[in-house]
Amino acid sequence: MEECFREKFIYNNDIKSSKEFDLFNPNGGKSLYEVLRIVEGVPLFLEDHLERLENSAEVTSLKLWMKKDEIKNKIYKLCKVNDIFFGNIKLIFNYKEDESENFLAYFIKHKYPSKDMYEEGVATALYHAERENPNAKVINSKLREDTNNFIREKNIYEAILVDNDGYITEGSRSTIFAIKGDKVYTSPIKDVLPGITRKYVLKVCKQLDIDAIEERIHHTNIDDIDSFFICGTSPKILPIHKVDHIKCDINNCILEKIKLGYDNIIKQYINFNK
Template sequence: MILKNNTITDISDFSEKIFENGLSIYEVIRVYNGHPIFLSDNLQRLDNSIKKSNIDIHVCNLHIENKLNELIRLEQMKEGNIKYVLHFTTDKTDEYIYQIPHCYPTEKDYREGVATISCQAMRNNPEVKYINNGLRDMTNRLLREHAVYEVLLIDRDGWVTEGSRSNVFFIKDGIFHTAPTRYVLPGTARKRVLDICKEQTFPLREERVAYQNLPSFDAAFITGTSPLVLPIKTIDHYPFSPDNRYLRKLMEIYFSLLNNVF
């Protein structure tokens, strides 16, 4: 089922092709143990996307949490992903809330890390989370062709910025590195990792990493709604250690926070 403008309809009558016209600002919310996790971070990012798009809508007036909980109740969700979309056309604004397919990492993925590849591409406006079918279609094709978990985006100057649906961190000599917020779509899991680094006084440098310098790093990981915090074992042909002690300590703290709160 789908909630369209707060009315329940059959999702079989719905297609995301409608988002090919106009502007669609969206969020993907993770449901864990029947609850939307870190929802305040999603709402803050949604509010930022709306403001950056010069749209006069106040997130607090949308009562999003109530609508999400209603869908969770109707779908009897315990775990999964929900997509929240505001679709703007010249004459109206529509709101859509619905479950989407997800691909969560396996225990083996968390233990051994996942394979990724790189691709020269970048978001036109990385601070706004909007539906970009061109980028998504291209990266989906690469994921299928290469049978990898994620595609990392490299900008025209050779900097590693983010994943197609995740943020990326690197570790070298116990120091965490990630691209500054202005170069990426700032994910909610990324925000939690940054908070942990500050709270635990883990050394952190918010600076871009050059693709050519990847071999000098000890470990790498991605963060996102589905992967949460997930080690990388390879980027193209470059290997990384999923057993890095700084990475494992961060993961321990992150998942402990998740389980204690939700």
């Protein structure tokens, strides 16, 4: 029941009590998932999330059995039956080995960064691990458990994944960007999950005429970087003040421009979809 945050969840076409969640929470098989942020009753960047869900199904050779409009209606229904219009919602498409298929939608606990975190940045550390299929949003319980344990042990906000060749890929639950001089860097899309916030950060950079380059950064070269920041559904744009023992500039002017630009995109999206 801990995973399901609010009173009710959706299981296939039924509304269930959260007290029953453990009976229906999928164990085994393969699960595709998305986590959406609800702001003022609006599922933020919903079209992008549904498109990524379809992409995850395609690259894993699985098939979604619901149309986009049906998924969208279930999201709004979940908000209505819980009378909750903010927070994070998780969608799961589960495929069992016996070929049975199940869908779940439910609110999960959200932990948005504090004002101090945005102003002072957060601590991170390097963690050597690779996702099996970085382009698909597939539940990987072992990697999630390992990185969560690492984050707790190090008392940090996020673990930055480093691949077998020593290159930074992404965060355990976020996208990582770097700033050096007047240029912004992030890992090539083939190496990471196609993050939705990542997409809009790149859009902001284009709008502001900031050079954004998809280029791998070796973990031994991070002391050459001026600033790092995290982006994702919950953190939005969050400065990093430290990677392991290396300090980062949190007052970078390019970083500030990107933060403001991204916040403006969110406001425009919510106003258009209300």
